[in-house]
Amino acid sequence: MGVLASPLDSLIWMLSRVPPDQPETTTAGGPVSHAQDLELVRRLEARDRKAIADFVANHADALYSYVRFRLAPRTESADDVVQDVFLAAWQKLGSYRGDSPLRAWLLGIARHKIEDVYRERLREPDPLPDDESASVSAAGEAVLDAEIDRRRLRERAATILSELPEPYSTVLLWRYWEHRSTADMAATTGRTEKAIERLLDRARKSFRSRWEHGWR
Amino acid sequence: MAGADALDLFLEELARSTDVVPINAPSRLKSRTYSALVRLAQRHGPLCTLDESKTLGGGLCVFEELVRITPAGEPPQRLNLCRVCHARILAEHFENAPIFWPNCPYVRFQNR
Numbered sequence: 001m002g003v004l005a006s007p008l009d010s011l012i013w014m015l016s017r018v019p020p021d022q023p024e025t026t027t028a029g030g031p032v033s034h035a036q037d038l039e040l041v042r043r044l045e046a047r048d049r050k051a052i053a054d055f056v057a058n059h060a061d062a063l064y065s066y067v068r069f070r071l072a073p074r075t076e077s078a079d080d081v082v083q084d085v086f087l088a089a090w091q092k093l094g095s096y097r098g099d100s101p102l103r104a105w106l107l108g109i110a111r112h113k114i115e116d117v118y119r120e121r122l123r124e125p126d127p128l129p130d131d132e133s134a135s136v137s138a139a140g141e142a143v144l145d146a147e148i149d150r151r152r153l154r155e156r157a158a159t160i161l162s163e164l165p166e167p168y169s170t171v172l173l174w175r176y177w178e179h180r181s182t183a184d185m186a187a188t189t190g191r192t193e194k195a196i197e198r199l200l201d202r203a204r205k206s207f208r209s210r211w212e213h214g215w216r
Numbered sequence: 217m218a219g220a221d222a223l224d225l226f227l228e229e230l231a232r233s234t235d236v237v238p239i240n241a242p243s244r245l246k247s248r249t250y251s252a253l254v255r256l257a258q259r260h261g262p263l264c265t266l267d268e269s270k271t272l273g274g275g276l277c278v279f280e281e282l283v284r285i286t287p288a289g290e291p292p293q294r295l296n297l298c299r300v301c302h303a304r305i306l307a308e309h310f311e312n313a314p315i316f317w318p319n320c321p322y323v324r325f326q327n328r
Contacts, residue, residue, distance in 0.1 A: 043272050046264050046272070047257040047260065047261060047262070047264050048268065048269050048272050048274060049254055049257075049264075049269060049274070050272065050273070050274025050321075051274070052250060052253045052254055052257065052321075053250055053274075053321035053324060054274075055253070056249050056250045056253065056325065057324050057325060060241040060325075061238065061239070061240050061241050062238075063241070064239060064240070064241035064242075064245070065238050065239045068239060079242070082241065082245060083245065083248065083249045083252060086249050086252075086253055087249075087252060087253065090253055090256055090257070153233055157230055175227075176227045176228055176230070176231035177231045201220070204223050204224070204227060205223075208223055
C-alpha cells in the first residue's frame with residue numbers, strides 16, 4: 001500500500017480495496033489482479049470490444065457508488081459523471097502505468113470529475129431568499145442534515161486515518177471498514193495473531209486520542 | 217477492558233456510518249457507456265477483428281460468430297455490429313431489458 005497523501009486519497013484507497021468475502025468479478029469470476037489490470041488495458045488499447053465490455057462490467061458499480069456518495073444529496077448528474085469518467089479513462093489509457101490498481105486510477109479520475117461538478121455548482125445563481133425557498137420540505141432538510149453530519153464524520157475519520165502511522169491506519173481500515181479477521185490479517189502480513197491484536201490495540205488508542213483531541 | 221470494548225464499538229459504528237454503500241449502476245448506464253466507448257474507440261482506429269477478440273479470450277455472441285465465419289474477409293469483422301443490434305437499443309432504454317443472448321455485452325450489464 002502506498003502512502004495515503006490526503007483524506008480523500010484514504011477514502012479512494014478504501015474504496016479500491018476488495019473485501020475478502022466480496023471479490024471483484026471478472027469474466028473468469030475471480031479477483032482482479034495487477035496482471036489482469038494490465039492485460040485488460042492492453043486489450044483496450046487494441047480496441048477489443050470485449051475488453052471494453054469487461055472494463056464497464058468490472059468497474060461501473062464501484063464508480064457509480066463512489067460518484068453518488070460524493071454527489072449526495074444532489075445525485076442527478078451521477079450517470080453523466082460516470083460515463084465521462086470512462087470516456088476520459090479510455091483517452092488517458094496511455095498514462096496508466098500500473099502503479100496502482102486500475103480501479104484506484106479510475107476513482108482518481110472520478111474525483112477530478114466530481115470537483116468539476118462542484119465548481120459548476122458554485123457558479124450557479126445564489127440561492128433564493130428565505131421566504132421563496134420555504135418550499136424545501138422539513139423531510140428534505142432532515143435528509144440534508146443527516147448527509148452533512150455523515151460527511152463531517154467521514155472527513156474527520158479519513159483525516160485521522162491519513163495522519164496515523166501507516167501500519168495503524170492499515171490495520172484499522174482492514175478491521176473496521178473491510179471486516180477482516182485477525183487471523184486473515186496475520187496471514188496477510190506474516191505476523192502472529194497476538195502481534196496483530198497488539199497493533200490493533202495501539203492503533204485504536206492512537207485513533208481515539210486524535211479523535212478526542214480534535215473533535216470540537 | 218470495558219473502555220477497549222467501547223472503543224471497538226465506537227469504531228465499528230463509525231465505519232458503518234461513513235462507509236460507501238455499494239450500489240449497482242443502472243444497466244442502462246452501463247449499456248450507454250459501453251456503446252459510447254466503442255464509438256470512441258472506432259474514432260481512434262478500426263476495432264480489432266472478431267478473430268482477434270476471440271483469440272484474446274472474448275466470447276462472441278451468435279451474430280458476431282456468424283459474421284466471423286462468413287468468408288467475407290476482414291472488414292466486416294471490424295464493424296461495430298452492436299450498432300445495428302436490437303439488444304443495444306433495448307438495453308440503452310430499458311432497465312434490465314429482456315435480452316438473453318449468450319456473450320452479448322448488454323446481457324452482462326443487467327442487474328438480475
